[in-house]
Amino acid sequence: MHQSDHAGAVAPPDLLASVPDAVCHLDREWRFTWVNTPLEELLGRPAHALLGRTALACVPDLRGSEFEDQLRGLMTDGRPRVFEYLHRPRDRWFEVRASADATGLVVFIRDVDSRHREQAAQAHALRQTAAVLDALPSPTVLLDGGGRIRSVNRGWSANDDLVRAAGWQVAGTGDDYLAQIAQGLPPSDLARIAEGLTELRAAPPGSTDRVFACDYAQQLADGDSWWRLQAARVDDSGQLVVTHTDISERVRDQHRLAWQASHDDLTGLPNRARLLELIEQALADDDGRTALLFLDLDGFKTVNDSLGHEVGDELLRRVGARLAGQVRPGDAVGRLGGDQFVVLARSCDTPEAASLAFRLQRSFARPFTAAGLTVPVSASIGVAVAQPGLRHAHQLLSDADAAGYAAKAAGRDRVHLFSPGLRDAARWRMDVANRLRDGAQDQFVVHYQPVVRLDTGEVEGVEALLRWQHPERGLLGPDAFLSVAEETGQLIPITRWLLHETTRQAAEWAEQGLALRMAVNISARHFSAETLVRDVRAALRDSGLAPEQLMLELTETCVAEDPTRAEDQLAVLQGFGVRVAIDDFGTGWSSLAQLMALPIGTLKIDRSLITAAERLAAGGTGAVLGAIVELAHTLGIRSVAEGVETADHLRMVREAGCDSAQGYLLARPMAARDVERWANRVSDGGGDSCALALAGRLG
Template structure:
């Protein structure tokens, strides 16, 4: 812009500046000069355009006359300061008439000052909006209970709430550097993290900061542990990108209490409440880990306390619980540091012996058995305990954790079955036996009672050879394995609770058969074996009465045979039930006498009508007699006769046996010499042969033996 020719003479000097070549005409900023009288001495076109004036209207005029609205504003104050001290100034100014923001830089010169003016309205308003958003976010952050920071596009902290500051004080007390505004967030946080947490958080926060497709969806979440001196705190980091600013807000929620509660719950879920030892689930995990690291090396020792139910019943469960805790503690004292002791439940404990073979595991088992022989003490009461221990060593290419535990359980059952307080090492034969036991249990449960049959072995009078009765011997007509003896399945039936239903069936079948024979002119007394389980179930008296009622058999023609061991387990309960049966006319016999360890006086105090002398005692008596030690058998028979008990010799297989029982005074005998067990249909035919031979089955048997 040029000054007009009609200007006053006072403006001639200014025209020289305008008409000559203007060195500031190419500058994009507006530029003007003021003398010390505040007159414009130079104005470039950019300045005139910014200020919405013409150059000629400004040059030579006082600034406050051209722009009276700046009086008393920051412009006047800053310019006066430049005139006063000669120092440069930079400031922003909102020009009300235009409603815009300008940035002004004022430089002192000898004649006054030079001002550079730039329109920064868009930039200023953008900054203001950004500042407003930051202020709003800061207000939101302050309202959050979690420690929260706001990060810029470089990942630096631009704002933090009060909770973050308070946490920083705790961090400083722990000897670490807290993060403040301007710090790199990741650098500050990394001093507390593990390498893995640093990697995960770095990638997550980095992805949000740098942006990209769907950078804000979903937010980044990560739980991490935070070292606080000797303590350990746990936090959940949640970060989200704030659009369109590109900033990232990060919250840190203290989840220490929650994590510790979860850890406590996880610990309780993996440990036994009573002993605080690893439980079954945790033990299986540890066994799996051990086998994974060292296949084919390691063993399981399963310990079952012998007769622990009797301890609970006699001393109470509180004492029993204390003993279980002591057993667990003693086992831990005896194992190696690398081994693990756990409780499977009840009175069963499991030891994981890492990195050992079967021989080493067996040696450990014997050491544990010895350690348990020292009496325990609960509430001042010394309590002796023993354990049956099964050992199963891992094999290369073995069947895994559950099979190894099953093998140890099978070996422990074999140890208990061998007489308790034993150590038994697993062998493949035990597994086959266990599978057979499982098959038996399943078939018995699924109705194998229909496959049961009864064979009968005659009992004869020793003096006359006359048949007096039969003993019912249970057999299983297995569809694949053929005829099975009771030893193959009765123990399983007892364990699975099937023995009482089987015995109930047996009572019904045998009494019906005896009644049928009696109706046909063959009166034979029926002897049936009864288990101790029938005593504990307390249904024996009822079941016998039902069988007699349904069959019509006279009570005196039924003999119940019980082993001395089964009676000795609970003599009081046995005596009560046997007395009721005897009073009704049923005969009670003690079977297999001489194989148990019961007191003879205790047995003879029971309502017993017959004593069946076991074959093993018969053999031992024969051996003693041959050595000139006298007849032990005679003494036993005489004692029984004195108190009114009949004696039956079992296992008579040779003429010498028959002669010995005759000399001892036994009333009855049974054995292979006299007659083998036979199906029910063969009994009448055998009896007919005896009658045809004169009625003396002993003589018939001796003649047959002679031929």
């Protein structure tokens, strides 16, 4: 340490000799009174050239600088000064610490140029980074190696109001990132993010795994929001850039799509796929005490066809809403499609399920209002309760479907409980559907039952009766497969085949001199498809049969489903000669007066009506059958009695005035080749089949 001999100089403490900073003492005239070696080195002058001289004389470029201003202020107020000073001639930064003593000032000068420039570079880099971050639209933060926020962009700050509105603290520079985002974040998501960021920092230098991403949900003041966090390492110091992309709209779209995939668009109820999931869960949770109610609306097709799809759709929505309001808490209502609904009843045994079914059935007693119209509708309900050990939703739904099919087959507005026998019936229907789809028409055969005149016994025609020569079950009647054909859309192709086959056969008989009118049954489906006229014309054209030799038979209920459409098509058919008959009269809802508007020429009286008339006649209640026939004649309609099986039946229908008859007494259904032999026997016996049948001469 070098000291001036000037009077009043203060000797420096010995400890300053070892200080690495440049240190000096100035008296109140700014003269150096002592200096240390680092100061000599800093100024490039020996101590003897400095001591006793003023600092401004030794270093003239300090004059007028911040250095001079700060020290003069210290001389005035005596308060210590600490400041950084850029010595421009050297273009170096120094840190200056000065304090006053009794004789002047003690000044410490430290070269901090490297540190200052490093900090300046870092600040510049940070400003550049901030500028880059601000260019990103997503909220983004820069984290230091310790996980604190170094910088945020405008996107991050833009959410400050929402954060405050949620009651949380706004996260800014210097805050612990994880501590701040923990607000409103589920602990599981926070732990996942913390683990991901830690692993990202711990990745070795040069590692390719330098990105972490995850999605999380957060509840802000304006509702739930979803974010995708993506973090990337900036360098090996552990700094991370973390962006937060708002994926709320995308997630909502995904939720909407997921909802739509599991719910019915029309009613908003769970669809088939979702119902199967719910059934599966119920079977597992309720230890098998699960019931399914399968509801099939009665007559919905008539509503749809007659009132329009708008009314039909509104009716389905109303039905779904009413069912949902009738079930127990915890139960579920779904729509399978069309007019079929399912009710899933949890923790439900058979008596409870039956009680629920009957309650739902009674709820249909109140008509529905759809598009301003009052629409009465009922439902056929099948009930299936899971047996112990059943875990497959498809099986329980299949059982409920089978019970619903049985309810529908038993008539409208019925409830039917599942039994194992229905499962066999369901398998049979499935087998039939598959075989029909795979070309079972090659196995179809047609049998013919003669129709004879009651006044002369002459054979006037035959009714075509479809049969299926099943490879395993033998010859099957139409009841075994036609209902399945109707459900699967195969009925119209089958009827089209039947028209071609029967008209061909009738034309062939006509060429052989056996002129028989051919009667063919037609379903309501053919009216709805509006191809009946075209199909009949095609069959007549291909076969060459005269139109007058073809009679189409339709049931009352078939016509009743859409009387206007039936009337239009039947009128066209009658116009070119085809005859029309109402089949099975007495089993439907109509009366002769209701049938007057239709272009029919024949009324076929069902066997059940003949049996009932027989009982009434035995009780002395009068000739009911005769009254029906007389009214038909008044309307210009011929009558054919079906199911004539005994001599008493034949006598009764004759006395009633029926025009024609068919039944086992006269002839059973037979193959085409047997019709010719039977007709020949009638001809050889005199031509009166009724007399021959009574005499037992027709076999």
